[in-house]
Amino acid sequence: MDTKNxxxxxxxxxxxxxxxxxxxxxxxxxxxKFNIYWLYLIVIAAFAATFFWNDKTPTKEVSYSVFEQNxxxxxxxxxxxxxxxxxxxxxxxxxxxxxxxxxxxxAKDKETFKITTRFGSIDEFTKKLEQLKKDNVYTGEIAYxxxxxxxxxxFSILPFLLIFGxxxxxxxxxxxGLGGIFNxxxxxxxxxxxxxxxxxxxxxxxxxxxxxxxxxxxxxxxKQPQKYTELGGKIPKGALLVGPPGTGKTLLAKAVAGEAxxxxxxxSGSDFVEMFVGVGASRVRDLFRQAKSTAPCxxxxxxxxxxxxxxxxxxxxxxxDERENTLNQLLTEMDGFGSNSGVIILAATNRADILDKxxxxxxxxxxxxxxxxxxxxxxxxxxxxxxxxxxxxNTIDKDFLARQTPGFSGADIANVCNEAAxxxxxxxxxxxxxxxxxxAVDRIVGGLEKKTKIMTVEEKRSVAFHEAGHATVSWMxxxxxxxxxxxxxxxxxxxxxxxxxxEERQLTTAEHILDEVCALLGGRAAENVFFNTASxxxxxxxxxxxxQIYAMVAYYGMSPNLxxxxxYDSAGAYEYGFTKPYSENTGQNIDAEVKKIINEQFEHAxxxxxxxxxxxxxxxxxxxxxxxxxxxxxxxxxxxxxxxSRGEELLDDSNAKNN
Numbered sequence: 001m002d003t004k005n006x007x008x009x010x011x012x013x014x015x016x017x018x019x020x021x022x023x024x025x026x027x028x029x030x031x032x033k034f035n036i037y038w039l040y041l042i043v044i045a046a047f048a049a050t051f052f053w054n055d056k057t058p059t060k061e062v063s064y065s066v067f068e069q070n071x072x073x074x075x076x077x078x079x080x081x082x083x084x085x086x087x088x089x090x091x092x093x094x095x096x097x098x099x100x101x102x103x104x105x106x107a108k109d110k111e112t113f114k115i116t117t118r119f120g121s122i123d124e125f126t127k128k129l130e131q132l133k134k135d136n137v138y139t140g141e142i143a144y145x146x147x148x149x150x151x152x153x154x155f156s157i158l159p160f161l162l163i164f165g166x167x168x169x170x171x172x173x174x175x176x177g178l179g180g181i182f183n184x185x186x187x188x189x190x191x192x193x194x195x196x197x198x199x200x201x202x203x204x205x206x207x208x209x210x211x212x213x214x215x216x217x218x219x220x221x222x223k224q225p226q227k228y229t230e231l232g233g234k235i236p237k238g239a240l241l242v243g244p245p246g247t248g249k250t251l252l253a254k255a256v257a258g259e260a261x262x263x264x265x266x267x268s269g270s271d272f273v274e275m276f277v278g279v280g281a282s283r284v285r286d287l288f289r290q291a292k293s294t295a296p297c298x299x300x301x302x303x304x305x306x307x308x309x310x311x312x313x314x315x316x317x318x319x320x321d322e323r324e325n326t327l328n329q330l331l332t333e334m335d336g337f338g339s340n341s342g343v344i345i346l347a348a349t350n351r352a353d354i355l356d357k358x359x360x361x362x363x364x365x366x367x368x369x370x371x372x373x374x375x376x377x378x379x380x381x382x383x384x385x386x387x388x389x390x391x392x393x394n395t396i397d398k399d400f401l402a403r404q405t406p407g408f409s410g411a412d413i414a415n416v417c418n419e420a421a422x423x424x425x426x427x428x429x430x431x432x433x434x435x436x437x438x439x440a441v442d443r444i445v446g447g448l449e450k451k452t453k454i455m456t457v458e459e460k461r462s463v464a465f466h467e468a469g470h471a472t473v474s475w476m477x478x479x480x481x482x483x484x485x486x487x488x489x490x491x492x493x494x495x496x497x498x499x500x501x502x503e504e505r506q507l508t509t510a511e512h513i514l515d516e517v518c519a520l521l522g523g524r525a526a527e528n529v530f531f532n533t534a535s536x537x538x539x540x541x542x543x544x545x546x547x548q549i550y551a552m553v554a555y556y557g558m559s560p561n562l563x564x565x566x567x568y569d570s571a572g573a574y575e576y577g578f579t580k581p582y583s584e585n586t587g588q589n590i591d592a593e594v595k596k597i598i599n600e601q602f603e604h605a606x607x608x609x610x611x612x613x614x615x616x617x618x619x620x621x622x623x624x625x626x627x628x629x630x631x632x633x634x635x636x637x638x639x640x641x642x643x644x645s646r647g648e649e650l651l652d653d654s655n656a657k658n659n
Contacts (some may be wrong), residue, residue, distance in 0.1 A: 042161075046455075052392020059114040062100060067117040068128075070096055078141045079129070081122075082125040088125065089116045122413065126500050190266045200254040207378030207410070208248055208589025215252055218344060222296055236366035238303075238334065238345035241350040243371030246411030252371070252505050253300045256346065265290070268308030272326050273617035280307065280326030288333040288343065290596040295342030305513075306346040310356045315509045327356060335363040373409055375504060376402050386417040393431040401437055406502050416440045429580045445499070455495070462527065462623060464487045466537055469617040470519060471634055472612055473605045474500065478643040479515035486619075487628040497535060510558040513548055518601040518608075520545045525605035526616065545601075549594050559593045611637060 097102040241249040257264040335491040379402040419440035474480040481500035
């Protein structure tokens with residue numbers, strides 16, 4: 001039956017204007033939808049009816065001997081035998097009831113009273129009644145009935161009603177309606193098209209020029225395929241967006257959904273995972289079945305590493321892995337024996353190193369689009385986007401904000417802008433200023449400022465010298481990051497913090513790593529030089545220093561005793577293994593080399609502090625008094641640095657511009 005006939009059968013006139021049909025549909029009464037609570041209401045009503053409609057005659061259960069003693073014409077008016085329940089009920093007069101009921105007897109204008117008892121055998125009891133009749137002991141009415149019909153029926157069907165209600169409830173929770181359980185293998189993808197009003201376009205994606213160009217090409221192919229097919233080219237079957245968290249991978253996918261004129265299926269890798277065996281593979285089949293029926297279209301799978309992890313590395317040996325079955329089905333659907341033309345796969349992950357090699361090969365994901373952290377120019381463009389809805393004063397410099405946020409992702413920058421607006425509102429300001437953004441950066445990097453945290457005088461002095469050690473060593477080493485400011489105000493879990501402006505470079509040399517580790521050890525070295533002790537405040541510094549030196553020795557091959565050798569496991573082959581990619585003797589050499597280099601840098605930091613003891617004490621004293629110190633103050637105490645990095649030049653230019 002076509003659509004027009006269906007509309008006529010439903011009482012809709014297809015020739016009627018759309019607005020008039022909408023008006024008629026609004027005026028028509030809507031049919032009530034089924035609700036699970038109706039079933040509960042019916043059960044409660046049934047119990048209430050049983051309670052209120054039940055016979056209100058005073059009744060008491062007695063032993064069989066007492067019942068038999070009162071079986072006479074003088075006491076009993078009528079006997080009712082319930083054969084199936086092996087029970088008997090007798091109507092007695094008021095005098096007998098008073099004797100039997102005792103203190104519980106309350107006539108209240110009642111003329112009839114009942115006593116009940118149970119018997120062992122219906123045959124024996126029937127013979128007893130016949131004997132009483134022959135002896136003229138009891139000649140009244142005897143009735144044989146089943147147990148109370150309504151109650152019996154209710155309790156017989158009540159378990160089925162409860163099971164049926166539980167079935168409906170589970171169906172609603174697992175997909176809606178009575179067919180929910182049977183739809184568990186259906187795809188959970190959300191479909192976006194023009195009707196859904198997807199507003200995000202490529203204009204809303206700042207930075208990411210390289211990644212945006214590759215994704216735009218896929219959209220252009222869908223809009224004008226002849227431009228590429230005339231030259232014999234083919235559209236890539238899939239593109240994998242790879243990059244750190246918060247860099248804009250999902251935002252790019254949303255822009256594709258807003259720009260493309262084709263159906264866009266969006267779902268997460270975890271949507272395929274279910275507790276039932278075979279559900280993941282079934283959902284993959286259903287997803288591609290829908291996609292093929294609406295081709296050309298785009299499928300976007302976010303966090304594909306949830307199902308795309310490399311096979312054969314599950315630590316649970318000889319166990320059926322549902323995730324691997326789902327991945328096998330996905331591999332077959334993406335490029336298997338069947339045709340899959342017109343369906344383009346977009347996926348995003350920040351852990352491409354753990355994905356299965358078969359998933360990354362050409363023909364499935366032809367392109368890997370790297371979405372890296374933005375550089376200083378891209379951060380400025382991102383600030384342009386997120387500063388639009390804010391009310392700003394004339395102190396805002398986007399170039400300065402971009403330089404103050406090295407290593408920030410797009411999500412981090414959005415968080416900075418929002419946090420700055422909240423800080424300004426907290427201070428009852430009419431507009432967001434430069435200081436609000438600096439406070440927001442400090443809040444996000446270091447944590448919430450805790451000025452009310454109680455510290456003893458000795459603890460405050462120890463923290464001041466610790467941070468002064470960091471500031472001095474970083475100032476006096478060539479390749480360490482330039483200092484921005486240092487504070488002893490507790491933030492988050494830290495009792496003090498130092499801010500640096502790292503140089504944005506693509507390559508790191510051994511000298512860079514050694515000087516950065518030396519600066520990290522400056523706090524522990526200051527405690528050793530000035531207090532001849534050590535505290536737990538250097539935990540984070542030691543952890544970072546150890547990881548950097550271990551990477552330098554075992555991964556980058558920069559150690560003099562283990563040169564040009566890397567034991568980095570990029571494929572994850574040893575992730576769940578019990579062996580290392582090197583021998584036990586080599587492992588001992590790596591440990592010894594790490595300890596040696598860390599000790600050398602620790603001694604180097606101590607030497608710098610001893611040579612600049614007066615400056616360290618002066619910096620620590622200022623921190624104790626003012627609780628915060630800037631790079632200009634350190635310069636006034638220790639003098640100009642002999643070296644100047646690119647980051648420090650940008651910082652000086654920014655300070656000069658703002659002054």
